[in-house]
Amino acid sequence: MSQVFREGLLDGQVCIVTGGGSGLGRVTALELASLGAQVIVCGRREEPLQETAALAPAGNVRAATCDIREEDQVDAFVDGVVAEHGRIDLLVNNAGGQFMVPAESITPKGFRTVIRLNVEGTWLMTHAVATKAMIPQRGGKILSVTLTPHNGLPGMVHSCAARAAVDNMMKVLAVEWARFDIKLNAIAAGMFGTDTFLTKYPKPIVDGAAATVPLQRLGRPEEIAWLVAHLASPAGDYTTGSVIDVDGGRNNYLGTWPPGHESDDAGNPLAEARRHLRTDEVPPRAG
Ligand SMILES: CCCCCCCCCCC/C=C/C(=O)SCCNC(=O)CCNC(=O)[C@H](O)C(C)(C)COP(=O)(O)OP(=O)(O)OC[C@H]1O[C@@H](n2cnc3c(N)ncnc32)[C@H](O)[C@@H]1OP(=O)(O)O
């Protein structure tokens, strides 16, 4: 049962969540399913996908392997969903990722790998779902999980370039495909404490992450899932071409918060003393 939305909110919807075998994708798939949607999760590995399916009490999550970088696999996967369910209402492009290394150490193959996964994979899924289901049925929603801060993360130049491309892909398609009533948005995630996030990156980065967020904590995966559910519901029908930051305020401030050199001994941000106006300084009333 959803902690936020009413039961049956997404009854009858057919939703795809890529990368639904873990992390943000799993929690999102289960939230959509708890609201009545039929959800199909895909990824490269069968086992985690089946685990997600088994976690849905109503049995309305189905697992299918698909490498989103491979055109023939994407076509077969989307054809299969359309053959079984007759339509697709929501695509969540969540599958993606990168490795963190200084730019000068990234090989051409490494750069291509990240661009191919995040840009081409997202494009292949988006194009297949639109042409095989959403354009013929005249409607649908596509959400792509990307990344904040928008002015970049050192150590992730390939992914930052890729996610900026996807943000813009959603914006352009939101204009082009408005005539088919397809709404597209990007959800730019800050830092969320998924298993991958907590185990993949160097420990000092993970340990120090919350301190760089104005809200002083990592995001919880449900906080992405709830936004997806909101946008999938009628509440999202007028939102298209947007990049929505879900990052505890981090995109707006790139440093520790409060900044170490600008806080007092208790860690409170410094503030100037308030200057009290003396009565003889009060300016005379006009007129
Ligand atoms: C002061 C700095 C402050 C910075 C603060 C940053 C804080 C962190 C913010 C994080 C925000 C984002 C979080 C997340 O996205 S968490 C979720 C991440 N999830 C994933 O990344 C999952 C998906 N990822 C993958 O599958 C892989 O990482 C990959 C994208 C690489 C794709 O895997 P694939 O199996 O296709 O690729 P390979 O492993 O075969 O590798 C292919 C080539 O890529 C290069 N490579 C891969 N890994 C590395 C590495 N660790 N270092 C350098 N190069 C790498 C390499 O060229 C590989 O080819 P070769 O194996 O032939 O060398």
Ligand SMILES: NC(=O)C1=CN([C@@H]2O[C@H](COP(=O)(O)OP(=O)(O)OC[C@H]3O[C@@H](n4cnc5c(N)ncnc54)[C@H](OP(=O)(O)O)[C@@H]3O)[C@@H](O)[C@H]2O)C=CC1
């Ligand atoms: N956690 C965070 O702080 C942030 C995450 N993000 C993004 O959110 C998304 C989810 O992240 P998170 O849940 O943390 O990470 P995970 O690593 O748990 O999720 C990535 C998922 O993508 C799937 N995947 C990877 N490559 C492919 C592929 N070629 N084809 C199909 N599926 C693939 C993986 O499954 P499999 O390996 O079986 O294919 C996995 O289930 C990612 O795009 C990530 O970059 C963005 C900002 C912050």
